[in-house]
Amino acid sequence: MVTICHGPLESFSQLSPFPEVGLQSTDGRDLPEILPPDLIEPVINPRQTSADRIARLFNRDLRDLEEAQDDIVAQLDALPRVVRESQRVTGFGYHSGSAKKRPKWLQIDMEEVVSPDAIALFPVTAELDDETVYGYGFPRNFRVDISDDEDFRNYETMVEGRVDEPRGIRRWPFFRELSGFSGRYIRITATGLWRSPQSNQEVFALSEVMVLNGGRNLAVGKEVLALDSEERSDQWSRRFVTDGITTLGIPHGVEESPTLGFRARSEEPVLNSWVQVALREPMRINEVQLILADSPETVPDPTVRFPYPMKIEVSTSPDMLKAETIGRFNPSQISIIGSNPLIVPTEDAYGKYIRVTVVGSKKMSKLGFELAEIRVFSDTENVALGQPVNAAHTFKNSQWAPEFLVDGYSSRRNLVSYGEWLSDLDKRNRLVRRWLEKENTRLDLVDATVTRGVTLIGTGVAGILGFVLVALSRGRVRRRKDLEALRQRIASDLHDDIGSNLSSIALLAELGKTEADEPDLVEEEFTEIKSTADKTIESMRDIVWLIRPGEETWQQMLTRFRETAAKLLRAHEYSLVVKGDTNDDRLPLEFKRDIFLIYKEVLNNIVRHAEAENVDIEIDCRRNRLQLSVKDDGIGFNNLDQEFREGNGLRNLRMRAQAIGANLRVRSALTEGTSVQLVIPMP
DSSP, X not given: OOOBOSSSOOOOOBOOSSOSSOOBOTTOOXXXXXXXXXXXXXXXXXXXXXXHHHHHHHOHHXXXXXXXXXXXXXXXXXXXXXXXXXXXXSOOBEEOOSOOOSSEEEEEEEEEEEOOSEEEEEOEEEEETTEEEEEETOOSEEEEEEESSTTOSSOEEEEEEEOOSGGGOOOSOEEEEOOSOOEEEXXXXXXXXXXXXXXXXXXOXXXXXXXXXXXXXXXXXXXXXXXXOOOOTTSBOGGGGGSSOOTTOSOEEEEEOSOOBEEEEOSSOBSEEEEEEEEEEEEEEXXXXXXXXXXXXXXXXXXXXXXXXXXXXXXXXXXXXXXXXXXXXXXXXXXXXXXXXXXXXXXXXXXXEEEEEEEOOSSOBOXXXXXXXXXXXXXXXETTTTOOEEESSOBOSSSBOGGGGGSSBOSSEEEOOHHXXXXXXXXXXXXXXXXHHHHHHHHHHHHHHHHHHHHHHOHHHHHHHHHHHHHHHHHHHHHHHHHHHHHHHHHHHIIIIIIHHHHHHHHHHHHHHHTTTOHHHHHHHHHHHHHHHHHHHHHHHHHHHHHOTTOOXXXXXXXXXXXXXXXXXXXXXXXXXXXXXXXXXXXXXXXXXXXXXXHHHHHHHIIIIIOOSEEEEEEEEETTEEEEEEEEOXXXXXXXXXXXXXXXXXXXXXXXXXHTTOEEEEEEOTTSOXXXXXXXXXX
């Protein structure tokens, strides 16, 4: 996070418009237990303190209010969510200059007469004097006009707006639906400028302007004029306000994606690779959108990548004869879009086939790339949806296939139009504001009810309440100690596993610098770096899974067991049999952590030391007891010999088993393989 200072814009970072932690209510009250972490994707947990429970018993109005809040949450569940984008370090948007003339204005040349059905203005979120500023430079009062005259001697006003939040705060896009207007030029005029509370400086700034028709953003790539502007090629420029890039990312709906998209993998070294969509018939093409593949895993999959230069072509021939190139992009340009669509508007493009080609290095090599979706718009219709796809090189499984490139989904959720998306987000934000207003009222009711109750009941009940509070306090202290112990264990896992691997990577990289004249050694070092990095990513995935909310059931634990066996035992013949009940009971985090780490350590020992060909895994959960059995036909070791001394691996297994009250038995003999059995009562 980078801080900005008023005056010359020396340093600036555009942040996600939604806060990472609880907000404050409009009266300044701090509500960390119940306030949503942001205004787009709230996670609302009703407060369950003693005061709330007591007030609920004696106040019907409070119960009615909480039912209304539950209804709002149910409505929010039916609206699309937004995953926060990372902060932007380039291309923030438009920033007004130092001209004293008023009012300030920003104007878009649509290049032809358009009839917009909606408009959206995106604010800038920034860090200012160690404080996050929402709506940096967003005008207090403004209007949006349309005209056929570039100088706006004659115009119609489509929208008049004002920021009605306290102190002019705007966290989310301003969105308005329109009808009955047409013109070539659209102008946003700031009739009341935003003023910095620190320096009193007046600023007009916008991150993005969208002019929508049929749900498509017609403003992408259009020329922008302004009364004055701050032009910094890497951060502020008029052209950034119509680049189609926002900190909200891809317009998603609510349906989870069943697939990831299209994956290309060449089996032989090649110079390039391509994929193309065949439309129903030759037609005019107004815009092509590419949605990059994005693994939904919390820890990114390093194999999902787009590291190559790319070009997009349109032709009436499947062999791309007389093809028209409508876009060329290098990897740095592709990386700038973040989690946004790559939008390529076209002028008079015509064809039936749209091809995306990636180009490798001058030397032939094996190429691979991924795309989640390709959308081709003729006017406002996505004419690529469900059409045939073919490619030079195709990788297919349940998650990747050519037909998934035109199924209407990104790698995460279904894709919707910008108009539908912004309309639903506007509904979501209004619902959250209603929830916050009701929450302030609810807190006042709780305080008033508890105060009256304590006054009427007197010292006797006060004594009982004191006893309850002491008990609650002791429980809170105990939970705090348990949480601190868990933190220490996670920190230990990070230090021992991730830290060790990262140290190895750093050491190997340092060695590589000293062996530049010996290519074979350098290649060996880089191979080792890649192997260590892969192990680090896998370890991080395990840690994230262990602590991720919503992943605590026994059924999910068994799914993870299967995935881990598939990864670690891919060079072995193995079987995994589950007996007994596989329910959705929640597992304590401690139990989940230790039993999974025991299981993974046993499999790792087989891979590293056993030299086995066959592995049999059996999981039996019956009568509230779990029995885990792992047998291999490897070289074994004689652990019944009196001179046998356990190594660190076996000692770690026994310590983890003792921590969860499990009985661990390890039996092994030379050339006869090894059997590990773990028996534990289910929590």
